[in-house]
Amino acid sequence: MNKGSRILVLNGPNLNLLGSRDPEIYGCTDYDELVEMIERWAAELELTVDIRQTNHEGDLVDWIGAAPSSFDAIIINPAAYTHTSIAILDALDAAALPAVEVHISDIYAREEFRRISYAGLACEEHYIGYGVDGYRMALLYLSERQ
Numbered sequence: 247m248n249k250g251s252r253i254l255v256l257n258g259p260n261l262n263l264l265g266s267r268d269p270e271i272y273g274c275t276d277y278d279e280l281v282e283m284i285e286r287w288a289a290e291l292e293l294t295v296d297i298r299q300t301n302h303e304g305d306l307v308d309w310i311g312a313a314p315s316s317f318d319a320i321i322i323n324p325a326a327y328t329h330t331s332i333a334i335l336d337a338l339d340a341a342a343l344p345a346v347e348v349h350i351s352d353i354y355a356r357e358e359f360r361r362i363s364y365a366g367l368a369c370e371e372h373y374i375g376y377g378v379d380g381y382r383m384a385l386l387y388l389s390e391r392q
Contacts, residue, residue, distance in 0.1 A: 247344075247388050249292035251318040255284055255381070256306055257299040258325030264350075275378050287382045291389040303327055303334065310337035319344040319391075321384045324365045328353065331364055338368035344391060345369045346384040350377055 247253075257277075260267060265276030275283070281297050288295040296317070300306060306324065313320055320343050324334055328349070338345050347366045352375025366372055371387050373380035 247293070247318055247391050250294060251388070252294045252296065252316060253288065253385065253388060254309065254313050254317040254320045255295050255297040256309060256320065256322045256324070257297070258303075258306060258323060258327045259301040261323060261325055262299050262301070280378050280381070283378060284381050284385070287385050291385055293385060293389060295385075303331055306331075307333050307337045310334065310341050313341050313343055317343065319346070319388050321346045321348055321381065321388070322365060322369070323348045323350070323381075328363045328365050335364045335368050338365060344388065346387060347372045347374070348380040348384050349374045350380065351375060 262277050264280060277299065284295055284297055298309060306327065310320065320338070320341065322334075322338070322345060324331060324347075327334055345368055347363065347369040353363065354374065371384070373383045376383060
């Protein structure tokens with residue numbers, strides 16, 4: 247991506263509870279700290295980010311659908327919708343932007359139902375189980391993408 251590329255960073259349900267929800271799984275970084283970290287990492291890479299969080303599937307679908315007119319790529323942590331939402335998968339496919347999936351926890355080491363990632367099927371790269379550092383890795387990947 248070029249310097250100044252615009253990245254839409256989407257976070258799904260309950261990520262607003264970071265720092266207090268299951269810190270043994272998701273760590274102690276709270277959501278506001280995560281946003282500050284992503285903004286700092288993006289600035290270091292000369293990328294622009296728009297970071298959003300919602301507990302509503304339709305918001306994610308709408309934001310993804312509108313993304314091609316304003317953004318160059320998407321980083322998405324669909325949270326629980328990872329395992330259930332064909333709508334998010336379809337939206338990512340339709341948007342046809344480079345997309346990277348991030349999960350703070352290792353979904354493949356958790357309950358069986360969490361091991362399926364529908365949204366991930368539309369993503370070209372995945373950072374799963376790296377904690378909040380997965381967002382930095384996703385930004386770095388996109389910054390180096392041709």
